[in-house]
Amino acid sequence: MSSNRDSGSPAAGAGPRLLMGVKVYLRRMERGDLPHVYRWLSDPELCGLIGHGGAGSMGEIEAWFDRASADPARRWYAIVTSEGDRVIGEAGLLRLDENWRTTDMSIIIGERDEWRKGYGSEVGRILLDFAFNYCGVHRVAVGVVGFHEPALRFWEKIGFRREGVQRDGYLHDGAFHDFVMMSVLEDEWRAQQGER
Numbered sequence: 001m002s003s004n005r006d007s008g009s010p011a012a013g014a015g016p017r018l019l020m021g022v023k024v025y026l027r028r029m030e031r032g033d034l035p036h037v038y039r040w041l042s043d044p045e046l047c048g049l050i051g052h053g054g055a056g057s058m059g060e061i062e063a064w065f066d067r068a069s070a071d072p073a074r075r076w077y078a079i080v081t082s083e084g085d086r087v088i089g090e091a092g093l094l095r096l097d098e099n100w101r102t103t104d105m106s107i108i109i110g111e112r113d114e115w116r117k118g119y120g121s122e123v124g125r126i127l128l129d130f131a132f133n134y135c136g137v138h139r140v141a142v143g144v145v146g147f148h149e150p151a152l153r154f155w156e157k158i159g160f161r162r163e164g165v166q167r168d169g170y171l172h173d174g175a176f177h178d179f180v181m182m183s184v185l186e187d188e189w190r191a192q193q194g195e196r
Helices: 031-040 044-050 058-070 119-133 149-157 186-195
Strands: 002-004 018-020 024-028 075-081 087-097 102-109 139-145 161-172 175-185
Touching: 018 119, 024 119, 031 058, 031 087, 044 139, 075 119, 087 119, 102 119, 119 139, 119 149, 119 186, 139 149, 139 161, 149 161, 149 175, 175 186
Parallel strands: 102 139
Antiparallel strands: 002 018, 018 024, 024 075, 075 087, 087 102, 139 175, 161 175
């Protein structure tokens, strides 16, 4: 996997325009991607699984895009298939803190017909490589809806460890559910790369 880097330090801009994988590549999110995002976030089941409140209006999605694009602590990408150039999801690093050398990570495969094809695992490898080797972070974290067992297994498969639970931290369909906090550290990730 490789990246096309912008000039200047990573903190000064939005990071590389492209992060290349084999089956997918990540490119910076564009305004033209917003109808996809709106459609994904209008799916109540998907939103329930990822702990998101829903799309709201297209105007709110556009306002979110403007804020995210201007946020120096966020690297946000569309997930695009290498074959066919189909936008199938979104992913990125958020709350990137250079002082603490930590960031949060998110991966959403929004197109249901592209689930369980290995795209998420490849995106995870691309983003972790980017986080540790380009952004210089030491810790990457994620929060996972506690009842979403496939997501918990997915994050563990790409190297994350459970580190804590926000008890009843998520209200969904009128019931409280746990929110599981997970992370992977740089030395753990590098050891995993040595095993591959």
